[in-house]
Amino acid sequence: MLDYKLLRALAMVCQEGGFDKAAKRLHLTQSAISQRIRQLEDQLGSPLIIRGNPPQPTAMGQRLLAHYQQVAQLESDLRGEISLPRQGEFLPLPIGINEDSLATWFIDAVAPLALSRNFTLRLSVDDQDETHRLLRDGLVLGCVSTRSEPLQGCSAVYLGSMDYRCVASPAFAAEWFPDGLRSEAIAKAPAVIYNEKDRLHYRFLEEQLGITHHDFPHHYIPSTHAFLGAIAAGLGYGLVPQPQVAPLLAGAAALDLRPEAKSPVHLYWHHWDLKTGAIKELTETLVNFARGRFGK
Incomplete structure (x- = not known):
């Protein structure tokens, strides 16, 4: 044993x-x-x-680690069912999350639950295409990911899609894209990309413009706040979540380089396949919040 x-x-x-x-x-x-x-x-x-x-x-x-996380969750559920005292302890919830979700909606979604149930959030931040690895390795109980297929022993729930806009500062757009997003200009204009794992910019160029070459200058800015700051400062152009860039667009501090393209990123909540306790509460909380925020 x-x-x-x-x-x-x-x-x-x-x-x-x-x-x-x-x-x-x-x-x-x-x-x-x-x-x-x-x-x-x-x-x-x-x-x-x-x-x-x-x-x-x-x-x-x-x-x-995966086994330990499930056993720890089951023990917590049992404590709740038979009213065992928690001895003043908070229950930690290890969760994998991408930084854009963390910066735009996740805290609003989980804060009421964490406050009412004495949960402490243990967030591990990674790219939305990579967070499922944290779940697979047993380091988290659940994660927000762009992948739709659940891992073995897990469930996946669709949360909704978050739209991204391709934006730049007005001065940058005037200098590099006076005739719009053309292939010749894209090959020369510096882009702002989150990190080497981030494929969103490349997918945007391929799906919206049919551009498959990746040979263009680019910055890596692995911070949601600094990412938008780099674009506002004129360092380059990039894909930013609609909720985050909306104030700059409204104030003409940023320009939407492709207004007809929303570039949605579909988000899924993956969790260990346990139907009671904290995971059940957290899943219900996220799904209900997503219905209001994303129009699920």
Whole structure:
């Protein structure tokens, strides 16, 4: 039988990104954390962590983390059903989220639930095409993703679509796109892209303009706030969520370079296939909020 004291040590190292941080969370020494994980590895006869910076779970470690998250959730559900005292503790909810959703709607959606149920949010931010990896690795209970197909043992619920606009500052548009978004200008004009994982800009060029070459200058700005700031400052043009860029468009501080193109990104909520407790409440909260915000 698995020793969940040892499993918790493994989970904390992966969630906190290091042995020292895990030790502080569990009020143990770093040596004690290392010993617990080594003991678990000895019992299972397999390495569970790639000891890098930060530590990463192996394939076996990922399976154990997924199991631990589900057991922890089931235990929390049981406490609620039989009214066991929480001893003043808050229940942590590890969630994978993309930064655009975090900046535009997610906190509004979950804040009432977190406040009423003493949940603490443990958010891991990644590109919306990549957050499902956090769920697969057992690091989160659920995630917002652009992928529609659920992982094995998980469910996926469609939330709705968030429109993106291709925008630039008026001065940038006048300098680089005086005749509109033409292929020749796009090959020379600097673009603003979130990071190397972000495919949204490339999909926009392919779907809206039929441009398949990716040989153009571009900035990587991996911050939602700084991303829009870079565009407003004239560093380049890029795809920005409609709710975020609307004030700049209304004030003529930014121009929509392709007004007829909304470039929707479809969002799905993926979660472990548990039908009670925090996951059920969180799923219902997100779906209900999405109906109002996205017109689901």
